[in-house]
Amino acid sequence: MKATPTVLVGRRPPKSPWLAVNLSAALPGVGQMYDGAIARGLVLFALHLGLIGFVLWSIFAPGGNTLRGLLSLVPLLGLYLFNLWDSHHAAKRGITLDQFSPLRYQSKDPWYPVFLSQVLPGLGHLFLQKAAIGATLLILGILTAYLANFNPALLPLTTVIWAVGCGLVYRAAPVRQRQWGWLGLLLVAIVVTRLAISSIPFVVPQMVVQCIVPSESMLPTLEVRDRIFVRPQPADYTPAIGDIVVFSNPERTPPSQAGELYNLMVKRVVALPGQQVDIRLGQVWIDGSPLVEPFLAEPIRYEWGPAMVPEGHLFVLGDNRNQSRDSHVWGFLPRPHLVGNAYKIYWPPQRVQPLT
Incomplete structure (x- = not known):
């Protein structure tokens, strides 16, 4: 008798924990949405926006309390770190222990070196033991970020170097199937978010002295x-x-x-x-x-x-x-x-x- 294949009902395809982390690092809550937790992702996104708005209002608005706004940066940082952890944890629920191990990032999850390159361009390449390109990207990233403090016109170049570093390290990581669509979305989010954040020190003096x-x-x-x-x-x-x-x-x-x-x-x-x-x-x-x-x-x-x-x-x-x-x-x-x-x-x- 011919065996009937077993169909596992309700089991979702495995998610990449470090892709989720990358998405949430670039835009809080998006990693949770990638994991399928749409409502939690939207709540986290709204909480980040609300806290950022409260910080800005407290510091710059006439009736705001500056000290309270500065202290609110602590829970904002805590919320951001929780957002990274939660996106990683939610993605892990869809995979088994033999599919995921912290000691096998290099071979199993190419998104981990991408996350390192989000921290600093070139770190992911150094993790993959590609020292030449890693050191080059690291020096370029730090140098352009420093020079942008004196010349705002360099801000787009700095964000592009960050995005290029993430794209190149994903391409260099050993993996059979690549998710180019998610990479493109991630790179756009990195450019937009980093450009917005790095522009703040130059935009604020135009509004407040x-x-x-x-x-x-x-x-x-x-x-x-x-x-x-x-x-x-x-x-x-x-x-x-x-x-x-x-x-x-x-x-x-x-x-x-x-x-x-x-x-x-x-x-x-x-x-x-x-x-x-x-x-x-x-x-x-x-x-x-x-x-x-x-x-x-x-x-x-x-x-x-x-x-x-x-x-x-x-x-x-x-x-x-x-x-x-x-x-x-x-x-x-x-x-x-x-x-x-x-x-x-x-x-x-x-x-x-x-x-x-």
Whole structure:
């Protein structure tokens, strides 16, 4: 009698644990989706996005707590490591012990050297004992990553070297059947994710400028060595009375360097173009009306004006009026010197607060 082949119902094809790890390393949660755990992968992806959003909001938003945002990097790292472990563990459930052994990565799973090359290009080749190409990729990867710190135009080249290293090591690994489709997806994810992450140090300074308060001229609002975030403002930015602004010192900065991040000062906008300023009787008068400034610790002990603020200029004073070298000393602030408005004290932790 002819034997009937046995059909194993419900048994899924074996998955590669290290392909799952590679996918989750490039994009958290995707390894779980590859394993078939779609819901868990989506949850992990959403948790990573949520934590990243919380970190960014806490650090950069006016109402965020900078220290809490920095501390949140610890659970974010823990979640990322769990994501790698979970993707590996989920894939292992579909294979038997004789198909998987940590001591047989080189011959059984070509995705393990790919993972090493995700860590640093060339590591996978060194693992496969291909020293020449491994050392070359390692040097190129580290060198371009270092040079990209000074030239952002090199960022795409750095990510391409990482991706090429992963592709070449997969091609060099001994294996009978290759999964080129998964490799292509992985390489795209590596390029996109690494380019996005490596661009952060260059994108953030375009949106936020860091400044250290240099003097006591803004007491009690700002203390010496408070670290503040400043929104760089476009040319059409219209300051409002009461804004705390950062600008290049007009006494020490030539017009050709106006607005550059050198010789910075921090003051409060008191009057705008076209307004008449008069300082008398211990307070500021704008167009004949007293300016309400509850943040001042003491009355002003000098007199100035009256004078009209010319077009293209601002009248700025320090909150510590009697100990501040500002517009009442060196005159109106030319708009080209303006860097932006300060919106948050982000350090030290006990001083974190929004600036209005």
